[in-house]
Structures are given as C-alpha cells and as structure tokens.
Amino acid sequence: MRDSVLVFGSGMMGCAIGCCAALAHNQVIMYDINESVLEKAHSRVLDNLNILVEQGLQTIEAIEEAKKLISVTNNLEQASERANLVIEAVYENLEVKQDVFQKLDSLLPESVPILSNTSGLRITDISAKTKYPERTLTAHFWLPANLIPLVEIVIGDKSSPELAVRIKEMLTTWGKTPVIVNKDLPGQLANRILQAVIREAVNIVEIGLASPEDVDTAIKMGMALRFPVWGPLEHVDAVGMDICCSVQNSVLPEITNRTHASPLMLKLLEEGNLGHKSGRGFYDWSEKDMDALIKKRNDFIVHALKKV
Numbered sequence: 350m351r352d353s354v355l356v357f358g359s360g361m362m363g364c365a366i367g368c369c370a371a372l373a374h375n376q377v378i379m380y381d382i383n384e385s386v387l388e389k390a391h392s393r394v395l396d397n398l399n400i401l402v403e404q405g406l407q408t409i410e411a412i413e414e415a416k417k418l419i420s421v422t423n424n425l426e427q428a429s430e431r432a433n434l435v436i437e438a439v440y441e442n443l444e445v446k447q448d449v450f451q452k453l454d455s456l457l458p459e460s461v462p463i464l465s466n467t468s469g470l471r472i473t474d475i476s477a478k479t480k481y482p483e484r485t486l487t488a489h490f491w492l493p494a495n496l497i498p499l500v501e502i503v504i505g506d507k508s509s510p511e512l513a514v515r516i517k518e519m520l521t522t523w524g525k526t527p528v529i530v531n532k533d534l535p536g537q538l539a540n541r542i543l544q545a546v547i548r549e550a551v552n553i554v555e556i557g558l559a560s561p562e563d564v565d566t567a568i569k570m571g572m573a574l575r576f577p578v579w580g581p582l583e584h585v586d587a588v589g590m591d592i593c594c595s596v597q598n599s600v601l602p603e604i605t606n607r608t609h610a611s612p613l614m615l616k617l618l619e620e621g622n623l624g625h626k627s628g629r630g631f632y633d634w635s636e637k638d639m640d641a642l643i644k645k646r647n648d649f650i651v652h653a654l655k656k657v
C-alpha cells in the first residue's frame with residue numbers, strides 16, 4: 350500500500366522535513382545512504398518534534414502521535430513500494446541529485462511526485478535524466494524547517510503546474526505556508542531578495558557608511574520588525590507609487606548593482622576569515638556566541654509565529 354512520505358536523505362533538513370510530515374499525520378520513512386546518519390535519524394526527528402512542545406507550538410499528545418508515524422530504513426526498494434510522495438534532501442550536488450532522481454524515477458510509478466529540497470540548483474537540471482520530469486518540483490523548506498512556515502515550490506521547465514498547485518494545497522494542510530515560483534531561476538524567490546539585502550548591507554560597510562554592527566542593528570530594530578506582517582509590496586502600496594517611484598529614482602543610483610561577490614567579502618575570504626566557522630568574519634566570534642544567537646533567533650521566530 351502506498352501510504353508514506355519517503356524522505357530521501359536524513360541529514361539536518363531531511364530530519365526537519367520528516368518532523369513536518371509526521372506532524373501532518375503522514376507515515377514517514379526516513380532513508381539515507383549512510384548507516385551512521387540513519388542510526389541518528391530517528392532521534393533527530395524526535396528532537397525536532399520535542400522543540401515544538403518546549404516552545405508551546407504543539408501539544409505532547411500531537412507529538413506522541415507523530416512519533417509513532419516515523420520509521421527508518423536502509424532498504425530503498427521496500428520503502429519505494431510504500432511511498433506516495435518523495436522529498437529528497439541529499440547533498441547540494443547536481444550529479445548526486447541527478448543520480449538520486451534517476452533512481453527514484455525508475456523505482457516509482459509515474460503518479461508518485463518527487464520533490465527536491467534544493468536551495469540553489471534548478472529542478473530542471475536535477476530531473477534532466479528522468480523519464481517523467483513532469484512529476485518533479487522543488488519544495489524548498491527554509492531552515493529551521495520545523496519552525497519556519499515558508500516552503501518555495503519551484504516549477505521546473507518540464508514540471509506539471511497542476512502538480513505545483515496540488516503540492517501547495519498539501520503543504521498548506523501540513524501547516525506550512527507555501528508559495529509558487531513560476532520560473533526555475535537561480536535564487537528561487539526568497540534567496541533573490543535575501544541576496545539583494547546582503548549585497549547592499551555589505552556595500553554600506555564597504556563604502557564606510559556604517560559599521561557591521563550598525564547595519565545589522567538597523568535591520569533587526571527597524572524593518573525586520575515590520576516584515577512578519579508587512580511585506581515590501583504592501584509597503585509600496587501603503588506609501589504610494591508616486592512617493593516610491595520618486596524615492597527609487599533618488600536612492601537606486603546610489604546603491605550597488607554589483608553582479609559579483611563584493612571585494613570586501615573576497616578580501617575576508619582570502620585572509621581566511623570565513624565567518625563563524627573560522628572564528629572571524631564581519632565579527633570576531635571569540636567575543637560572540639553563535640549558539641546563543643541561534644537560540645535567540647528561534648525564540649523570536651516562535652514568538653512571532655504565536656502572534657501572526
């Protein structure tokens with residue numbers, strides 16, 4: 350019987366996606382090529398679920414029910430016989446994903462959708478070796494996927510647009526907030542906007558307009574507080590086209606339209622200052638605590654979710 354969501358790749362994202370699927374009352378089968386990852390997969394999914402109880406977003410009863418729905422396997426053939434949907438979350442590598450999609454395409458009947466959680470690759474390329482690319486889509490869950498509602502559904506050149514609508518409806522019943530991205534372009538939707546913000550944030554530091562701390566403070570204590578309920582296009586409508594066009598005409602010539610990585614970031618890279626992982630980037634991480642920052646971020650997301 351085809352009654353399960355198969356999560357293909359049980360690393361960080363796979364375990365968070367498995368958590369979302371189980372909470373939505375799906376049988377969930379976690380698969381991974383790496384035995385040691387699989388051994389930890391069950392407890393990693395449970396960790397994701399438990400955080401939701403700790404944060405007051407789910408009841409203990411809902412979590413107990415979800416826990417019963419999760420299984421782990423290294424037998425892909427058996428798992429494929431039960432899958433009515435696959436969400437792939439293996440390494441971000443085109444060849445690896447292409448091989449995975451080709452394999453799944455040959456194992457699963459045409460009616461079973463195969464989705465990729467890729468954050469940067471094109472689903473059109475990932476599904477290039479499949480016989481039935483119309484059943485493939487990107488479903489990009491955002492990190493931390495057990496908390497963030499957004500899922501970007503990207504329609505590939507050969508994907509079925511009807512499938513995108515169906516997956517959107519399904520993810521909505523999972524409690525997610527999916528958006529449909531009509532073209533398979535780099536950056537999907539939200540990463541294009543994020544990169545535009547990062548580009549100008551770095552430029553402001555580069556031209557000496559403000560320090561990294563003040564740039565981040567301006568975002569955190571200013572516009573970011575509005576964004577949970579006030580999108581940029583709602584902002585334009587609220588302010589009015591006349592004023593916004595006039596502001597664009599005076600500000601856009603002043604901000605960067607760079608089409609490559611910034612010289613400041615390339616200099617930091619050359620110096621070995623990769624950011625938190627090397628101890629220094631824009632900030633000196635011997636003086637800042639990344640774990641505390643992540644906790645603060647997650648607590649704020651939960652707070653905001655409870656409000657909106």
Ligand SMILES: NC(=O)c1ccc[n+]([C@@H]2O[C@H](COP(=O)([O-])OP(=O)(O)OC[C@H]3O[C@@H](n4cnc5c(N)ncnc54)[C@H](O)[C@@H]3O)[C@@H](O)[C@H]2O)c1
Binds near residue numbers: 358362381438469492
């Ligand atoms: N980490 C993020 O912030 C984030 C956010 C959104 C999307 N993504 C995307 O999600 C995907 C997974 O990222 P992650 O951070 O969970 O990576 P991860 O390294 O934690 O997990 C990847 C897993 O894939 C498994 N794997 C690799 N090749 C495989 C194969 N052939 N068959 C079965 N399993 C295989 C690995 O053993 C590993 O457990 C990537 O495409 C990534 O771009 C990541």
